[in-house]
Amino acid sequence: MKKFISALLTFAIAFFVFSLLFESQNLFPKYGEKDLNSTVSRRYVDKSVDENRPYPETGSANIVTSIVVNYRSFDTLGEITVLFVSALGVSLLLNIGGERLKFRIKPNFILRAGVRIITGIILIVGIYIFIHGHLTPGGGFPGGAMIASSILLMYLSDDNFKEKMNTFNILEGTSGILIIVLGLIGLFVFNSFLYNFLPSGKIGELFSAGLTPILYVLIGLKVGSELSNIIGDFLSEGEKA
Amino acid sequence: MIEIISVIIGFLMILFALMAIESKKMLNSIIFLSITSLLSVVEFVIMKAPDVAITQAVIGSGLMTSLFVFTLMFMKKSGEN
Numbered sequence: 599m600k601k602f603i604s605a606l607l608t609f610a611i612a613f614f615v616f617s618l619l620f621e622s623q624n625l626f627p628k629y630g631e632k633d634l635n636s637t638v639s640r641r642y643v644d645k646s647v648d649e650n651r652p653y654p655e656t657g658s659a660n661i662v663t664s665i666v667v668n669y670r671s672f673d674t675l676g677e678i679t680v681l682f683v684s685a686l687g688v689s690l691l692l693n694i695g696g697e698r699l700k701f702r703i704k705p706n707f708i709l710r711a712g713v714r715i716i717t718g719i720i721l722i723v724g725i726y727i728f729i730h731g732h733l734t735p736g737g738g739f740p741g742g743a744m745i746a747s748s749i750l751l752m753y754l755s756d757d758n759f760k761e762k763m764n765t766f767n768i769l770e771g772t773s774g775i776l777i778i779v780l781g782l783i784g785l786f787v788f789n790s791f792l793y794n795f796l797p798s799g800k801i802g803e804l805f806s807a808g809l810t811p812i813l814y815v816l817i818g819l820k821v822g823s824e825l826s827n828i829i830g831d832f833l834s835e836g837e838k839a
Numbered sequence: 840m841i842e843i844i845s846v847i848i849g850f851l852m853i854l855f856a857l858m859a860i861e862s863k864k865m866l867n868s869i870i871f872l873s874i875t876s877l878l879s880v881v882e883f884v885i886m887k888a889p890d891v892a893i894t895q896a897v898i899g900s901g902l903m904t905s906l907f908v909f910t911l912m913f914m915k916k917s918g919e920n
Contacts, residue, residue: 662890703912727893735889740897747902750909825902833909 658732658807666737667810671792674813675777677739678820682774685824689831705755713755720748728818732807738814742821749826753833760834770823773816780809780816845885852878869907876900 658664666674724744731737752759784793796808804811852875859871876899883892 660890736893737890740894743894743897743902747897747905750902750905754905754909829906832906 658810660732660735662735663732663737663810663814664807667732667813668794671781671813674738674817675781675792678774678777678817681821681824682770685828685831688828692831705757710755713751717748717751720744720751724748724818724822728814729811730804731814731818732810733804738817739821741818742823742825745818745822746825746829750829753829760830766823766827766830770820770827773820773823777813777816777820780813841885845882848878848882848885852882865911866908869904869911872907873900873904876903 658668721744724741726741727734727736727744728738728741731741781792784795785791787793788795792809792813794808794810796812855871855875855878859868859875862868862871876895880892880896880900883889883895
């Protein structure tokens with residue numbers, strides 16, 4: 599009976615969604631047939647990538663990055679704050695500082711040897727992703743999550759591994775303060791928060807797009823250390839020794 | 840051709856999501872959720888959104904799955920239901 603009611607509800611929602619999507623062509627045009635010229639996004643596309651212009655406004659080869667870190671960078675700061683507050687809540691609510699929880703299954707030799715090889719590769723790929731955030735897809739958040747997953751692998755393989763909490767706390771705080779300082783320089787000198795005041799070099803080079811790669815490196819470090827702290831807090835939950 | 844592939848992937852996503860709800864073992868449903876998010880990565884690549892695809896692959900299908908598996912490994916057995 600419960601399953602029947604849930605299936606009925608699902609079909610009702612599906613009917614409403616499909617009838618809205620297919621009958622009113624004005625609201626939702628077909629995929630790939632949206633006329634971008636008529637909307638505001640055309641402006642962002644024009645300002646980001648243009649090989650004929652020697653000095654484009656943002657200079658990043660990735661349009662998504664130019665929107666996220668240039669035009670909507672205050673929004674990105676808010677996202678980092680949400681992550682910071684959740685990490686703070688985890689470390690306050692869980693009684694940390696106790697013994698590190700141990701897995702019931704002992705890590706065997708193949709796992710330990712494999713993790714030692716793979717962890718470095720994952721770390722390098724994560725750092726590559728957030729350094730090249732303005733040239734290739736990806737950016738601060740996926741790079742930081744990759745760093746956290748390599749820390750997770752270290753926890754899985756080594757039973758006595760316990761990360762140095764202070765190092766990650768210092769890294770997180772320093773990168774957060776640097777983001778705020780860069781934003782305040784833009785606010786006081788150039789009249790807008792997180793203003794892109796560095797020269798936006800040539801499209802496609804590593805040192806281009808002004809402030810964008812610096813901000814992405816800082817965001818990547820902050821997200822990676824925050825997620826690693828959350829994982830460490832979860833795994834050292836328990837009574838105080 | 841590409842539309843047929845995307846429709847097949849969509850049906851597979853629905854199928855694996857239902858299997859994740861219905862499976863009796865917790866570990867199996869975590870694996871089915873991971874397969875669902877991996878299929879959504881393919882769907883994002885077909886829709887030409889590589890940024891979203893990378894984020895989904897790293898967070899949705901990598902970090903979340905391993906965190907769920909870790910949590911499951913720590914849980915103690917208390918009763919069979």
